Amino acid sequence: MSTFRSRALAQTFNRKLRPVTETQHRSEYFGSHVFNEETMKQYLTNEAFDGVMNAVSHGSNIDRKIADQVANSMKNWALEKGATHYTHWFQPLTGGTAEKHDAFFELGKDGKALERFGGNELVQQEPDASSFPSGGIRNTFEARGYTAWDPTSPAFIYGTTLCVPTIFVAYTGEALDHKTPLLRALHAVDDQATGVARYFDKNVSKVYASLGWEQEYFLIDKALVMSRPDIVLTGRTLLGQTSAKGQQLDDHYFGSIPQRVINFMIELETECIKLGIPVKTRHNEVAPNQFEIAAIHEEANLAVDHNALLMDIMGKVASKHELKVLLHEKPFKGINGSGKHNNWSLNTDSGVNLLSPGKTPMRNLQFLTFFINTIKAIHTYEELMRAEVASASNDHRLGSSEAPPAIVSVFIGEQLTSVLKELENVTDGKLSPQEKTDLKLNVVGKIPEILLDNTDRNRTSPFAFTGNKFEFRAVGSMASCANSMTVLNTIVAKQLKRFKEEVDKLIDNKAFKKDEAIFNVLREYIKDSKDILFEGNSYGELWEKEAMKRGLSNHKTTPEAIKAKISDKAMNLYKEMRVMNETEIFARHEIEYAAYSLRIQLEGRVLGDIAMNHVIPTAVNYQNTLIRNVKGLKEVFGKEFETVAKEQMDMIKKISEHISGITQKTNAMVEERKKANIVKEEGIKASLYCNKVKPYFEQIRHHCDKLELMIDDELWPLVKYREMLFTR
Numbered sequence: 109m110s111t112f113r114s115r116a117l118a119q120t121f122n123r124k125l126r127p128v129t130e131t132q133h134r135s136e137y138f139g140s141h142v143f144n145e146e147t148m149k150q151y152l153t154n155e156a157f158d159g160v161m162n163a164v165s166h167g168s169n170i171d172r173k174i175a176d177q178v179a180n181s182m183k184n185w186a187l188e189k190g191a192t193h194y195t196h197w198f199q200p201l202t203g204g205t206a207e208k209h210d211a212f213f214e215l216g217k218d219g220k221a222l223e224r225f226g227g228n229e230l231v232q233q234e235p236d237a238s239s240f241p242s243g244g245i246r247n248t249f250e251a252r253g254y255t256a257w258d259p260t261s262p263a264f265i266y267g268t269t270l271c272v273p274t275i276f277v278a279y280t281g282e283a284l285d286h287k288t289p290l291l292r293a294l295h296a297v298d299d300q301a302t303g304v305a306r307y308f309d310k311n312v313s314k315v316y317a318s319l320g321w322e323q324e325y326f327l328i329d330k331a332l333v334m335s336r337p338d339i340v341l342t343g344r345t346l347l348g349q350t351s352a353k354g355q356q357l358d359d360h361y362f363g364s365i366p367q368r369v370i371n372f373m374i375e376l377e378t379e380c381i382k383l384g385i386p387v388k389t390r391h392n393e394v395a396p397n398q399f400e401i402a403a404i405h406e407e408a409n410l411a412v413d414h415n416a417l418l419m420d421i422m423g424k425v426a427s428k429h430e431l432k433v434l435l436h437e438k439p440f441k442g443i444n445g446s447g448k449h450n451n452w453s454l455n456t457d458s459g460v461n462l463l464s465p466g467k468t469p470m471r472n473l474q475f476l477t478f479f480i481n482t483i484k485a486i487h488t489y490e491e492l493m494r495a496e497v498a499s500a501s502n503d504h505r506l507g508s509s510e511a512p513p514a515i516v517s518v519f520i521g522e523q524l525t526s527v528l529k530e531l532e533n534v535t536d537g538k539l540s541p542q543e544k545t546d547l548k549l550n551v552v553g554k555i556p557e558i559l560l561d562n563t564d565r566n567r568t569s570p571f572a573f574t575g576n577k578f579e580f581r582a583v584g585s586m587a588s589c590a591n592s593m594t595v596l597n598t599i600v601a602k603q604l605k606r607f608k609e610e611v612d613k614l615i616d617n618k619a620f621k622k623d624e625a626i627f628n629v630l631r632e633y634i635k636d637s638k639d640i641l642f643e644g645n646s647y648g649e650l651w652e653k654e655a656m657k658r659g660l661s662n663h664k665t666t667p668e669a670i671k672a673k674i675s676d677k678a679m680n681l682y683k684e685m686r687v688m689n690e691t692e693i694f695a696r697h698e699i700e701y702a703a704y705s706l707r708i709q710l711e712g713r714v715l716g717d718i719a720m721n722h723v724i725p726t727a728v729n730y731q732n733t734l735i736r737n738v739k740g741l742k743e744v745f746g747k748e749f750e751t752v753a754k755e756q757m758d759m760i761k762k763i764s765e766h767i768s769g770i771t772q773k774t775n776a777m778v779e780e781r782k783k784a785n786i787v788k789e790e791g792i793k794a795s796l797y798c799n800k801v802k803p804y805f806e807q808i809r810h811h812c813d814k815l816e817l818m819i820d821d822e823l824w825p826l827v828k829y830r831e832m833l834f835t836r
């Protein structure tokens with residue numbers, strides 16, 4: 109067998125389990141490595157504690173003196189926990205997380221060594237960040253960007269480093285990261301939702317968005333991955349014959365978890381719990397070697413940070429177990445890909461979930477208000493929602509035959525559908541006392557606290573109401589939750605703003621009672637946004653046709669989808685809600701186009717290399733064996749050999765056909781790449797990569813996969829699907 113493949117396989121056979129035991133209850137060490145409220149109380153003076161808490165709740169500034177105190181206490185705590193370094197931890201537009209470690213260690217003026225961490229170091233840093241994408245915001249000759257402390261996400265210790273969550277902005281103030289717009293969006297939704305929530309409860313002074321993510325991933329033996337250049341370099345397989353056994357038997361889903369994987373999960377969860385990431389659920393997913401980890405929902409900014417941190421930790425822990433985590437949305441052809449469900453709701457400072465039906469008609473009217481406004485927001489901005497989850501890798505799910513489709517629709521279940529139907533018939537204008545009583549008792553009052561049919565009936569819907577929250581399922585498994593949370597909270601903020609204006613106007617002009625005004629506005633919203641509601645099967649041509657009739661967008665590729673981000677509609681939205689200005693929007697757009705092209709370019713190069721340098725030589729090698737065989741048969745059988753050697757001769761021919769197929773297609777792909785590369789305009793370049801370069805991938809793969817089936821298994825250089833997907 110090809111040495112690389114056989115060595116990799118041999119390694120996996122000899123794997124020993126890394127022993128992992130859990131001795132403590134999780135509640136005992138939850139957040140032990142986080143500078144959280146409890147720890148702060150212990151380490152900070154009252155004055156400093158109040159300063160930080162005010163900044164967290166009200167966004168007030170922390171003055172220098174307090175920052176010094178906080179930094180000093182943080183350092184003492186970190187040193188006790190064995191930390192030696194600190195870093196500003198941030199999320200640049202590359203998608204991952206970034207950190208640059210500095211030691212606490214310093215030399216004083218007298219030359220004596222000491223450990224230091226002051227307010228200056230805590231509050232602001234200037235990483236040499238000239239290589240992070242800025243979409244032209246920051247010209248490289250003045251590579252000035254700085255990171256600034258985000259006190260709403262507590263500092264934590266990972267390994268021996270104190271990590272301070274920060275935003276990353278240019279000196280001119282523009283955001284260079286994912287967190288800054290997210291914080292602005294959360295601020296906007298807080299403002300607007302508080303205004304609306306006060307119709308129902310005067311004491312509400314803050315509304316926060318919550319996020320509970322579910323992260324899907326694949327786990328593959330490290331040695332096997334290392335022998336596949338496509339996975340190493342692109343995160344997915346670019347070729348490979350699908351395994352005879354895939355997921356058709358459905359025997360993996362919720363099945364018993366293999367021991368090696370359990371050991372990985374336990375160690376991962378232990379790390380998460382220490383870092384205050386409230387992980388709760390683990391199970392097998394649909395595809396072989398595919399799993400899920402989910403956390404209890406938290407305030408959205410914190411949850412976004414925690415998911416980013418999780419993705420980082422997963423890789424590190426997996427490595428200890430000789431495993432590799434694949435976060436790519438579609439690592440393997442023919443079996444399910446991975447997503448990241450974002451469960452979202454809005455909550456008041458007194459702990460009321462605004463998207464949860466309650467016991468009283470008033471609570472339910474509040475619920476309906478937020479529920480219907482969310483639906484209306486999605487209807488107005490469905491195209492932008494699609495755009496914000498677009499990426500080259502997520503294109504393999506959205507718009508391909510994978511869940512969910514590229515069309516954004518909302519599923520609400522039978523019970524709520526009928527409630528909306530009744531509300532649609534509410535009298536236009538003032539309501540008689542009888543009508544009011546009827547509405548309150550028989551419609552609003554009848555919504556049960558727990559919606560039985562809403563738990564999770566429709567798995568195909570990209571945006572589903574699941575009882576007390578909405579679940580956005582189109583987010584990619586590799587993506588940060590920041591973009592999806594930014595867009596969702598922004599559009600809901602904008603919608604609530606409009607709602608409040610309309611209701612107030614009715615109250616002022618027509619002297620409507622508050623409830624009457626609310627019913628009147630909601631009724632119109634239900635009529636306006638009906639087209640976004642869909643309860644059926646979201647796959648298939650039927651829905652595509654129907655959605656087109658309804659005027660819903662259906663962009664299957666990233667270059668098409670992200671155009672919506674710079675539409676007037678999107679610009680006005682982000683500007684009005686103060687989430688992003690024009691420079692920031694354009695910059696991001698450029699970066700995303702470029703990221704798309706670079707990814708397809710990389711995949712094209714890797715596929716070309718593997719096809720030409722691994723597959724063709726192997727094919728030639730095997731073909732030579734066949735040729736020798738035919739020559740031998742001729743010697744033995746003489747004239748008769750043509751019948752005896754027929755199959756072999758056919759195979760020799762077929763191999764030649766596939767070799768020439770690979771060569772021609774690869775050359776043609778290279779030519780298209782060259783054409784795309786000289787284009788300066790990022791949007792056009794991305795379209796060329798999408799429409800001219802990418803189509804060759806499947807064609808080249810087709811020939812390679814056919815050869816994999818024909819060629820002696822002993823000779824095949826790449827680890828096969830069946831070997832990767834069922835290793836334990």
Ligand code: ADP
Binds near residue numbers: 389405
């Ligand atoms: P399923 O796999 O059926 O979608 P899970 O129980 O795995 O369900 O995940 C549900 C997710 O929803 C969890 O992350 C949970 O914390 C989250 N969640 C529950 N309630 C809320 C809420 N009010 N706001 C946001 N997320 C929530």
Ligand code: MG
Binds near residue numbers: 322449579
């Ligand atoms: Mg889910």
